[in-house]
Amino acid sequence: MVILHADADAFFAAVEQRDDPRMRGRPMVVAHEVVACPSYEARALGIHAGMPLRQVQRRWPQVLVSGYRDEAYAEASAALFALFHRFTPLVEPGSVEEAFLDVTGRDDGDPVGLARALREAARAEVGLPVSVGVGRTKLMAKLASRRAKPDGLVVVDAGLEAHLRPGxxxxxxxxxxxxxxxxxxxxxxxxxxxxxxxxxxxxxxxxxxxxxxxxxxxxxGTDDATIRLPGARRSVSASRSFPATRTRSKVVAVLDTCIERAVTRVRGLDDPPRLPRRLEVLVRYDDGTTAVERAPLDAPTLDPAALRTAAGQLLEQTAYDRDGRGVTLVGVTLPLPAPA
DNA sequence: TCTGGGGTCCTAGGACCC
DNA sequence: TCTGGGGTCCTAGGACCC
The missing domain is CATH 1.10.150.20 (5' to 3' exonuclease, C-terminal subdomain)
Structure with missing residues (x-):
């Protein structure tokens, strides 16, 4: 078996640096209140995902900031996966930015050449650095790509595997x-x-x-090398963090926005869309704890008004505005039924 | 240090059926 | 009427991933 693990480096930041020349080679972060993805130049300063943006700007005023561009990331991800599929139909997504590829029998006995070709094509055609790990199993390929980052290629062959595995x-x-x-x-x-x-x-x-x-x-040494092809999406969620608040109108407004985003994404999945039968509401507090409330909907629906009503009731159940803590994040999840 | 904004899978337990 | 065995489906909650 020859498994590749292909993983785009600092994906969101790399898309921004690709599309905006001012960001290239500079420490920059994709962030909204909190850092979602720092560029490698920013990581070198000690910036990591999850840092409050204000803290970053105070300590490193030279760091550039980009907001989220969801459509650009979706497009880049689709281009990446289209590229992966040129190498093999056996592609198992790990996330929007990484996948396992089973290229057994497709590498002319030269897995390194194939991995190089993949990296070069990603750079030339999608404009993104992709690190690749090569191994006999998914675990080995994954370990290899971790070592390959950033923008590298590492092969764990049988000899190296035998040496590495026990340790x-x-x-x-x-x-x-x-x-x-x-x-x-x-x-x-x-x-x-x-x-x-x-x-x-x-x-x-x-x-x-x-x-x-x-x-x-x-x-x-009999671990998994089987590529699992992606099934239908099981759920769609949307959430947003913000500075701690106890203002009801603020919390409700953000929740409504999340519902709109989730509904739009569900509609984009299938035609006709699958209708959720349940709804979940997530609330995070400034003490770090999280509450989830869920309930069946009266009827399966994607009607935003009906979802807002149901979500509002679930939000009340969390007693978010009555226990003195501040709310720092709200979100919704729409679990989706299996396709007909 | 375990964050943000996404997701998946596993397990335990209840409901319901034969 | 009660008990037991077995199967399936569903949900809640936890663990884990990037």
Whole structure:
């Protein structure tokens, strides 16, 4: 198997730098209140996603700021995926900016040449830097692309894989987050070599069945190289953060905007559009906690007025305006039924 | 340090049916 | 009338990803 992991570098920032010559080579961020994506030049200063924009502007006045241009990102993403599909039909999206490609049998025995061709085409035709990792499994390709960033190419061949695999830290594994690592750590397991000789039953009581199977297959080198083609979208959500507020009209106005955005995106998905049967409202407070309220709709609908009414009721259930905390984000999620 | 604005998948448990 | 076994569907909530 030959798997590529192709990953556009600092995607949102790179699109802005491509389209606006003044941004090129400069520290800049795509942000709205909070940094969503810093350019590599900005990262070099110590700026990272999630920083409040005001803090960035105070400390680094030279940093340029771009707002979001959703349409430009969607277009760039589509161009990227069209390019991926020229190399193979077996493309598994990871996000708008990255994908696994199974190019087994398509590389003329030269995976490096193929990966180079992909990077060059992305640069020439889409105008974006794309890092590529090559490996025998998705995990190895992903590790390789991580090492390749920014704007690089790394190959993990069989020899390097055999060398690397046992020493991989469990919290470096894609799919193992803080919670799972904590459980493994508490059991005395730190790296892949520690899994040697354990089987699924041994690990199930620690991390659950699905994770136990994954870990055992990673330890044995039989982990996943299967490309899963994308199915229909399962949900659409829209949210917006803002400086902490307890003003009801402000919160409701932002929520209404989110509903409009989500409805527009759902309509763009299918024709005729799938109608949500439920609605979720998300509220984040300035103490960092998050509340979600959900309820079935009276009838499946994309009518903004009906959704606003339902969302308003859910918002009231959060008691957002009565407990003294400030609200810093609101959003809606529309879960979508499977296509007919 | 775990943010923002998106998403997916897994698991547990309840409802309902035979 | 009650119990038990088994299957499916749905939802809530958590973990994880970029």
């Amino acid at each position: 991989l830290r469990l919290d470096d594994l894609w799919g193992v987050g803080a919670t799972t690592y904590e459980k493994l750590h508490a059991t005395g397991l730190f790296d892949v070599a520690d899994l040697d000789g354990l089987d699924v039953e041994d690990l199930t009581f620690v991390v659950g069945t699905a994770m136990a199977r994954r870990l055992v297959s990673i330890a044995r």
